[in-house]
Amino acid sequence: MATETRQAAQETPPAHVSFRGVQKTYDGENLIVRNLDLDIRRGEFITLLGPSGSGKTTCLMMLAGFETPTAGEIRLGDCVINRLPPHKRNIGMVFQNYALFPNMTVRENLRFPLSVRKFSAAEIDAKVKRALEMVQLGGFENRRPAQLSGGQQQRVALARALVFEPQLVLMDEPLGALDKQLREHMQLEIKHIHQTLGITFVFVTHDQGEALTMSDRIAVFNHGVIQQIDVPEVLYEKPANAFVASFIGENNALSGRIDSRTGDIVSVLLPDGNRIAVSAGDAGGPGSDTLVSIRPERVRLARERAPRDNLLRATVLEHIYLGDHVRLRMQVAGCDNFTMKTPISRLDRCPAAGEHVDLALAPEHLLALAA
């Protein structure tokens, strides 16, 4: 929420889509979306990320026109589209289970949006051909959806959403039904298509890896509120709050209390009596409870002659070998689920379970977030 002002400060090309004070409730009691303000830039790939029930899909449906906002307004370009019926919005949409028409062939599916728009037969054929080539499905025109694999259906759905050349494409967890390998492949392919076409993509997912891979910007939703909206790197390295820190990527959280603050660095008192210097996140002033967050790959074993500040004593509980890297689960300052992740090449000697080690934690990688 607070990040919105920071975004606006950078550069402000006219927003392609903007939500202003949008609220949505289904039962008149609980707000699924509370006071949403969101600007989507023209040509960007934005992902709405969040756990189920966080309001991200509702936002997408309001943008598509299948739900009407209870309050606030949604603009597409210069027009308020709150009351515009979905078929007049000219927005491409890829559905969760593709929603390819089973009684039509691939060609007929792709022709559908074009025939509605009264293109000439020659134009339709050319556009269908181009769209199918874009998703590498040339030659599949006469198949029915049931005769295609999940990945191929996904491509057809994408082609159908793009074939009428909309300026905005919405995707509602389109990769959820694919297996992992195919999903990763499709992520890159969709990203490349976005780069080629340069149109605006709004992507909804609950998979943070997917969001990080594909997006220009990610809006993290929880309880109907955007927790943070930023580029993937910032989202990962500088989460705005504890929810974002824990939802995106793996995260270690040590609870403690803020002792004092100097500039952007706070001193945190951990339950075991240790004090560490931590970058100030959204944590409050001295005396307030905090969660100190650090990514597992930022945890280092202290070298023999390292400076003795910001060291934490840890007991190795478990050692997990994963081929390219090793994970160590250990007990640190009362938390016995503290993980460290390190490439094998960086490890001189692998500590065994039960061994005591010192961890060197750099203040710039530690973040004090409000508990």
Added chain:
Amino acid sequence: MTALCETADAPIAPRALKRRLRHAERRRNLLFAALIGPLAFFVLASFIVPIASLLGKSIDNPEVHGNLPQTLALLEDWSGDALPDDATFASLAHELTQAAGTPAVANIAKRLNREQPGTRTLVMRTARGLPLPEGTPAREGLIQLDARWGETQTWHLLRNAGGAFTGFYLLSAVDRTVDADGNIVASPPEEAVYLDVLKRTFVMSIVVTAVCLLLGFPLAYLMATLPARHANLLMILVLLPFWTSVLVRVAAWIVLLQNEGLINQLLMWTGVTEAPVQMLFNRFGVYVAMVHILLPFMVLPLYSVMKGIPPAYLRAAVSLGCPPLRSFWRVYFPLTLPGIGAGALLVFILCMGYYITPALLGGPNDQMISYFIAFYTNQTVNWGMASALSVVLLAATLVLYGFYVRYLGTPNTDAR
């Protein structure tokens, strides 16, 4: 890979493998047989055998064939140009004498009368006059009893009616008959009623099916889109008439539709009409009651098909720029075709065999083919005609079913 397989499979000859498979599956097959055995027996004994024997009656022709075997054998060699020889006359006199006083005579008379009205008296009078007085030659004696024995036409009639099987009933059921020269010609107008009845049966079934579809489709759609709680309530309302006896429902319609009934009273009270509207004992009443009874058969298949169509299809069509009504027509409706086909077929076939509702609520011109089947079995005990009409009904139904499988059964399997 292949080499490996060959060496591994080499000791087992294909035939031995098949035998082993059969052996291994025998237990399971026996179990299956035991599970469906009772039902198969029940269906065979209570359904297939009686129906087959009844259908057989439509070409069965025992009356003359069974009672005058010797005469018919002699008539086989008869040229047909002149009267038969004396031996044939004698044989007929003998066999009729033996049959006299038994129901056989009446059966022969009835059977011949169907071919040629008026022949009943010929047989009955002859039988009463038999045996011929001692010493009278059979030929003169018979002609004396009834002059018609002196006409070749009478003997042709006897020979034609004497086959073990006859197409007479089946032809009659489609308003056809065989003339004296053995050609199939249209029945005389006063007997040609069955094609009209068949046509009427078809028309009424089509109307009822169409009305059921028009009423059932929106209802099924509503049920498929409503939340489960409301849909279940609607479902109970749809099924309610199902749980009531047909007779009770028909009686209820009589109460509602009669001239002094609720509906007429309401119409007159609101001033829509001055005098009561005749709604009973005509086509209207039959349609109302039949649609009421058959509606669930349309709604249930439609509902089950619609329930399986994800709402995302309609949304997808709309998101692609197609207005909602057109989306419904172009995307949703084609997907409901299997349900429409199944429901329409079910209703139509049930309609074709409807008897009790038209019989109780309709006038004389609203009776369907089943009414005549019942008429022939219950009133005139003409099994041949009743069976022949049943055959026509069954054939029409099977042809229709064939069409369904051919033209509507395939898209469904295609989609899968």
